[in-house]
Amino acid sequence: MLFKWGVLCSSLVFMVGWDVSRHPExxxxxxxxxTAREIADRCKQNIATVHLHLKNREKYDPEFFAKHTAALEARGPHRITTKxxxxxxEAQEYYATHGRLPRRTGNPEEHxxxxxxxxxxxxxxxxxxxxxxxxxxxxxxxxxxNAQTQEREIRWRNRLSLLVDFVNTEHRMPRYRTYATEEEHLLGVWLHNQHQRRSESRLELWKxxxxxxxxxxxRSRN
Structure with a gap:
């Protein structure tokens, strides 16, 4: 029901005494x-004001913070926080400025x-x-x-393209044992590895x- 909190923020109720909440929302x-920070951000209030209010509410409802703790834990560790x-x-601003995502090889802030x-x-x-x-x-x-995974996939597709060129030119599969050139040897080894991975059910479906x-x-070993 978090989508309704914005409506609640605009319906402030002011009371005289602390025994009746001044901010029931x-x-x-x-x-x-x-959290107090989330409430302050959603309602555009000073966080110190929110903290003071919550602290005073505990005097009139001893279970106030216990209810909060239980509900906070129920939200799970991956809830959307202000942080x-x-x-x-920051990530979006970095991309807008540099035209790319931050890299681990950059300065401490970028890292x-x-x-x-x-x-x-x-x-x-x-x-x-x-x-x-x-x-x-x-x-x-x-x-x-994943940049590393993407790079590996690009290399794999490039090797496949070389295989296609070889087959179209030589009208046969490259050999990794009785090869004619080093280029054929490299392609033959690569193709042999694909055979091995397929036989062991380790070759990804897209490959x-x-x-x-x-x-x-x-699949022919000729």
């Missing part, structure tokens, strides 16, 4: 698991930001990143692409499909 957010949004904004982006990628690969965060990350180009479509007789 803040109380609802807090006991629903939102997380700040890092996302830290690159690690944050990499962590989001690891979480989504493990299916542990909430959909809400994925949606917010979507406008950041390439955030979910198998690409080989089948590019070289119909690639």
């Amino acid at each position: 803040w109380d609802m957010m807090f006991t629903a698991g939102l 997380w949004r700040k890092r996302l904004n 830290s930001l690159a690690e944050w982006v990499a962590e989001q990628r690891r979480l989504v690969e493990r299916n542990e990143l909430p959909q809400a965060k994925i949606v917010l990350l979507y406008p950041l180009p390439g955030w979910n692409i 198998l499909k690409a080989l089948n479509e590019a070289v119909l007789d690639w």
